[in-house]
Amino acid sequence: MGRRVPAVSRALDILELFLEGDGTLSAPEITRRLQLPRTTVHELVTTLAARGYLTPLPEQPGRYRPGVRLYQLGSRYAEQLDLATEGDRVAREVAGRCGETVHVAILEDTDVIYIAKVDSSHAVRMVSAAGRRLPAHCTAVGKMLLASLPPAELETRLSPAGPLAAMTPNSITSVPGLRTELERVRERGTAVEHRESNPDVSCVAAPVRDRSGRVVAALSVSVPMIRWSEEREAELTELTAGGAGELSARLGYRPRR
The missing domain is CATH 3.30.450.40 (GAF domain)
Incomplete structure (x- = not known):
C-alpha cells in the first residue's frame, strides 16, 4: 500500500466539512475546525476553488460552497x-x-x-x-x-x-x-x-x-x-x-x- 499524501488528505478533510451544516464555510472556520495553519488552509482553498471544487459566494465575500466539479463527480458515481x-x-x-x-x-x-x-x-x-x-x-x-x-x-x-x-x-x-x-x-x-x-x-x-x-x-x-x-x-x-x-x-x- 502506497504512502498517503498529507496535502491531499487535508484537501479532502476540507471538502468533507461541507457535508455538515448549511454547506457553506469561510477559511477562518475551516482553520478553526481542522486546526491547520492559516496559510495552509488559504492555499488549499484557493487551489480547490481554482479547480472548481469550491465556489466563492458573491453575496458573502470570504465564504465558499461546494463547486460544480463535485457535482459532476457525484453524478458520475451515481451513474455507476x-x-x-x-x-x-x-x-x-x-x-x-x-x-x-x-x-x-x-x-x-x-x-x-x-x-x-x-x-x-x-x-x-x-x-x-x-x-x-x-x-x-x-x-x-x-x-x-x-x-x-x-x-x-x-x-x-x-x-x-x-x-x-x-x-x-x-x-x-x-x-x-x-x-x-x-x-x-x-x-x-x-x-x-x-x-x-x-x-x-x-x-x-x-x-x-x-x-x-x-x-x-x-x-x-x-x-x-x-x-x-x-x-x-x-x-x-x-x-x-x-x-x-x-x-x-x-x-x-x-x-x-
Whole structure:
C-alpha cells in the first residue's frame, strides 16, 4: 500500500466539512475546525476553488460552497450505482450477521417485487426468490414502502381497492385497517409483519433511500416462528435499520443533521 499524501488528505478533510451544516464555510472556520495553519488552509482553498471544487459566494465575500466539479463527480458515481447489485451486497452482509433470510424489495403499484435475496444459513428457513411478486399490504417491506408514499399517491393506489386479498388468516383485508397500520409504521420508522404472507414466518423491514432522500426500496429480515421472540424482533429491527441505512449510504443518501 502506497504512502498517503498529507496535502491531499487535508484537501479532502476540507471538502468533507461541507457535508455538515448549511454547506457553506469561510477559511477562518475551516482553520478553526481542522486546526491547520492559516496559510495552509488559504492555499488549499484557493487551489480547490481554482479547480472548481469550491465556489466563492458573491453575496458573502470570504465564504465558499461546494463547486460544480463535485457535482459532476457525484453524478458520475451515481451513474455507476445499481440498486439490485448494491442491495445484494448489503443483504449478504446483514444475513451474515443474523443467519436469517434477507430481502430487498421495490414497490410496483400495490405489489412488491424482490430484487435481491440471501438465504438463511439455517436448515429451517423461508422459501422465496428474487423476482417474486407479493401484495404489498401482506409484507413488512410492502407496508414500509406504502407508508413512505406521499399521501396523495397512496390514496391513488388504494382508491380502486375493495377488500384486500388475504394470504394468511393474519393478513390485513381492509383499506381502513391498512391505513391504521401504515400510520404505525410511520411512527416507528420500521415495519413488522407477523405471519401475514406466510403462516410460519415473521419479518421486520426498514426504508432504503436514494441520494435525494426518497424511499426507493426496503430491506427486510424474515424469521421462522420457531426462532421468533420479542427479544429477537428488537435485535433484528436494529440490524435491519442499520442494513437499510448502509444501503442508503451506498446509494448516496446522507441524513440531514
